[in-house]
Amino acid sequence: MDFDDSPDEAEYRSRVRAALQQHADELLRLAPGQEAVDARLQEAEMRRTQRVLHDAGLVGVTWPREYGGQGGSLLEQAIVGQELARFRVPALINHIGMGMCGPTVIGHGSQDQRDRYLARLLRADDVWCQLFSEPASGSDLAALRTTAVRDGDDWVVNGQKVWTTLAHVSDYGILLTRTDPEKPKHAGLTMFVVDMHAPGVTVRPLRQMGGQSDFNEVFFDDVRIPDSERLGEPGEGWRVALTTLMNERVTIGGAGSAIGSPVEEFARHAKERLPELDADRQVLARQAVGRAVVAALGARYTGYRRLTVLSQGGIPGPEASAGKLAGTEAAHLMADAGVRLLGDDAVYAATADGDDRWQRTQSWLPGISIAGGTDQVLRNILGERVLGLPSEPRLDKTAPFSAGRSDGGTR
Amino acid sequence: MNFDLDDDQHAFAAGARDFFRGSASPAAARAGLEGGALEPGRKSLADIGFLGITVPESAGGSGRPLLDLAVVAEQGGAVLAGPSLVTAARAAVLLADAPDLAAQLADGSTAFAVLDGSVEGSAPSVDAADATLFLGLDGGALVVGEGEVVPGRPLDATRGLASVRLTSRRVLAEDAGELWARARQVGAVVMAAEDLGGADRCVQLGVAYAQEREAFGRRIGSYQAIKHLLVDAWVGVEQLRSLVWWAAWAADCNPAELPLAASAAKACAATTFERAASTLIQVHGGIGFTWEHDAHLFWRRAKVDRLLLGDEAEHLDAVARLAVSGALGA
Numbered sequence: 013m014d015f016d017d018s019p020d021e022a023e024y025r026s027r028v029r030a031a032l033q034q035h036a037d038e039l040l041r042l043a044p045g046q047e048a049v050d051a052r053l054q055e056a057e058m059r060r061t062q063r064v065l066h067d068a069g070l071v072g073v074t075w076p077r078e079y080g081g082q083g084g085s086l087l088e089q090a091i092v093g094q095e096l097a098r099f100r101v102p103a104l105i106n107h108i109g110m111g112m113c114g115p116t117v118i119g120h121g122s123q124d125q126r127d128r129y130l131a132r133l134l135r136a137d138d139v140w141c142q143l144f145s146e147p148a149s150g151s152d153l154a155a156l157r158t159t160a161v162r163d164g165d166d167w168v169v170n171g172q173k174v175w176t177t178l179a180h181v182s183d184y185g186i187l188l189t190r191t192d193p194e195k196p197k198h199a200g201l202t203m204f205v206v207d208m209h210a211p212g213v214t215v216r217p218l219r220q221m222g223g224q225s226d227f228n229e230v231f232f233d234d235v236r237i238p239d240s241e242r243l244g245e246p247g248e249g250w251r252v253a254l255t256t257l258m259n260e261r262v263t264i265g266g267a268g269s270a271i272g273s274p275v276e277e278f279a280r281h282a283k284e285r286l287p288e289l290d291a292d293r294q295v296l297a298r299q300a301v302g303r304a305v306v307a308a309l310g311a312r313y314t315g316y317r318r319l320t321v322l323s324q325g326g327i328p329g330p331e332a333s334a335g336k337l338a339g340t341e342a343a344h345l346m347a348d349a350g351v352r353l354l355g356d357d358a359v360y361a362a363t364a365d366g367d368d369r370w371q372r373t374q375s376w377l378p379g380i381s382i383a384g385g386t387d388q389v390l391r392n393i394l395g396e397r398v399l400g401l402p403s404e405p406r407l408d409k410t411a412p413f414s415a416g417r418s419d420g421g422t423r
Numbered sequence: 424m425n426f427d428l429d430d431d432q433h434a435f436a437a438g439a440r441d442f443f444r445g446s447a448s449p450a451a452a453r454a455g456l457e458g459g460a461l462e463p464g465r466k467s468l469a470d471i472g473f474l475g476i477t478v479p480e481s482a483g484g485s486g487r488p489l490l491d492l493a494v495v496a497e498q499g500g501a502v503l504a505g506p507s508l509v510t511a512a513r514a515a516v517l518l519a520d521a522p523d524l525a526a527q528l529a530d531g532s533t534a535f536a537v538l539d540g541s542v543e544g545s546a547p548s549v550d551a552a553d554a555t556l557f558l559g560l561d562g563g564a565l566v567v568g569e570g571e572v573v574p575g576r577p578l579d580a581t582r583g584l585a586s587v588r589l590t591s592r593r594v595l596a597e598d599a600g601e602l603w604a605r606a607r608q609v610g611a612v613v614m615a616a617e618d619l620g621g622a623d624r625c626v627q628l629g630v631a632y633a634q635e636r637e638a639f640g641r642r643i644g645s646y647q648a649i650k651h652l653l654v655d656a657w658v659g660v661e662q663l664r665s666l667v668w669w670a671a672w673a674a675d676c677n678p679a680e681l682p683l684a685a686s687a688a689k690a691c692a693a694t695t696f697e698r699a700a701s702t703l704i705q706v707h708g709g710i711g712f713t714w715e716h717d718a719h720l721f722w723r724r725a726k727v728d729r730l731l732l733g734d735e736a737e738h739l740d741a742v743a744r745l746a747v748s749g750a751l752g753a
């Protein structure tokens with residue numbers, strides 16, 4: 013057991029630090045108190061930041077070299093993540109592309125697709141989004157209704173996606189469609205790469221509860237996709253989607269990276285604010301601070317255990333969902349205590365001097381309990397796949413999808 | 424970075440599991456409530472070497488790191504073994520400069536207990552009920568002596584709790600405040616490890632029952648109300664395991680981090696074990712509420728341990744104070 017860098021890791025870390033210093037002027041960096049940037053406002057800077065980092069060898073650390081990656085280890089990836097956070101570089105614009113879309117293309121795309129897309133994706137020459145959820149299918153993803161119908165060498169797509177993060181700045185997306193409504197719901201799906209600039213694709217922003225607009229609704233009206241842009245065989249879309257979803261759960265909180273603010277930042281905030289509270293409030297506030305720190309440390313060190321297993325060749329499994337659950341819980345505790353430490357300002361959306369970081373985090377976290385598998389769905393997965401508890405009886409697995417449609421399948 | 428047990432520690436854990444499964448059980452914990460003896464008991468623990476794991480080799484122990492002891496303690500916790508390895512770990516720290524006494528600790532020839540609170544009338548202290556020699560803090564000095572033992576009616580007999588008034592005392596070290604604090608932190612880590620074993624066992628037993636018991640034509644584990652209770656308990660156990668290992672590692676390799684890590688582990692243990700034990704009862708329904716079922720024995724241990732060596736509130740407060748004064752680093 014050893015938490016220090018090995019000599020190789022230490023050397024790698026210092027090379028990462030040197031590269032960041034060298035390119036400091038070209039990188040977008042978070043101001044004190046800022047926790048994210050808005051891709052709507054700073055798209056160009058975000059793309060440039062990822063490109064610069066890529067060219068410095070700090071993007072796609074674990075990806076194969078033939079696709080523009082570094083062929084490095086998971087631990088190196090973790091070191092880069094830590095150093096980017098230390099250097100206050102915001103989340104990369106293509107985080108969904110790298111976390112979910114790219115691995116899906118690597119796993120199920122043709123050689124031609126991999127050659128055309130992956131290196132550009134890592135450099136943020138193209139930004140990617142994930143077009144899965146629909147108004148009537150979120151947790152129950154396989155109930156989706158967007159159709160793709162074969163027409164010569166093309167497929168013609170009609171339907172609507174929703175909650176699509178980054179669609180407004182995306183060049184490509186991975187798109188899950190229904191190609192055979194007569195098959196049971198999981199068997200009639202097919203995955204494609206879609207060009208977000210193709211005729212018939214319309215992106216409309218949606219405003220979140222906190223006021224920002226990071227996600228969108230996306231409409232497909234007779235959008236033509238060449239058959240060569242299929243990922244996997246027709247009818248195999250569910251298997252392809254599982255690759256995406258597994259990567260998603262590893263990406264969010266799977267390996268010791270904090271969801272929301274790091275605990276060190278929370279501790280600094282508590283240090284500043286605690287002395288300003290009345291003495292009897294301080295006692296109570298320290299309880300809340302302590303509880304949040306314990307949760308954050310528990311999630312961090314559990315992530316280190318996962319990272320150790322993965323870096324020794326373990327396969328990412330359903331346990332990753334526990335990391336997302338515990339990380340989300342810790343983030344909620346920190347945000348709640350973080351806001352309450354503001355005293356009277358806690359009832360406003362920002363402090364008198366305009367600092368809104370804890371209020372923003374507070375109004376952003378409910379989405380984390382929903383995105384990428386809701387808390388409830390993750391508990392089902394853990395209960396069934398890790399603890400081995402029986403699944404719920406299901407009525408929807410065998411009947412043709414068209415037979416189960418509440419509208420009779422006549423759309 | 425490598426945050427996993429090594430092969431030796433895995434083997435050590437497997438050996439400890441076999442030993443404890445053969446020598447202690449919740450049934451013995453139940454019998455303890457009606458006057459039965461602690462299992463495996465001090466002599467067996469000494470014979471297999473568990474009382475001296477962290478005692479130096481020169482004093483007849485094995486001179487192993489605390490992490491090894493924590494791994495063993497987890498296995499003891501899973502079957503509610505007594506006496507507690509908390510006492511062995513804590514006394515080993517206090518007796519670092521008293522090799523003759525440390526040797527008696529390791530070979531089990533003397534029954535030690537470490538007193539919390541005043542030596543004129545201690546707080547309920549672990550393993551004090553049948554101890555013959557007591558370690559205490561007397562105005563900043565570490566003392567050893569005999570005492571008058573006043574046990575209460577046990578909620579959990581395996582902890583051997585009693586209050587003690589020292590009737591004789593000999594000073595082992597003046598100015599022992601820091602040593603005493605470190606010993607208590609080490610004790611908290613080991614208790615958290617025992618609680619980890621207990622909580623983990625609760626989840627296993629709950630899952631096993633939920634896989635077979637049927638209601639309304641389905642196995643109860645298929646109901647989300649049951650499934651999610653068990654998942655939450657399990658996620659808690661995994662967080663606790665990480666904090667226990669980290670804290671034990673800190674005691675061995677990075678003492679500056681021990682106060683934070685020990686308090687984090689102990690606070691987490693208090694709630695995690697309590698939740699796991701309550702879940703175990705709830706998942707079992709009526710049978711889980713009976714004297715004959717094992718569930719209440721884990722519950723008893725959880726209800727008692729959460730208050731020993733500092734309750735959750737004390738440790739959360741410590742974590743907060745340490746975190747705001749920079750203990751997390753940059």
Ligand SMILES: Cc1cc2nc3c(=O)[nH]c(=O)nc-3n(C[C@H](O)[C@H](O)[C@H](O)COP(=O)(O)OP(=O)(O)OC[C@H]3O[C@@H](n4cnc5c(N)ncnc54)[C@H](O)[C@@H]3O)c2cc1C
Nearest residue numbers: 142143144145149150151175176177379382383384386388
């Ligand atoms: C910030 C944010 C970003 C997102 N980004 C994307 C994106 O980029 N691409 C994309 O495709 N999607 C995205 N999503 C969508 C997200 O994946 C879905 O919102 C999520 O899967 C839940 O689906 P839903 O909204 O339809 O809710 P529903 O599935 O209708 O769920 C409603 C409630 O029912 C519960 N529930 C549903 N099924 C079960 C069950 N079997 N057992 C117990 N409880 C259940 C849920 O937990 C929830 O509480 C994003 C969502 C958010 C909030």
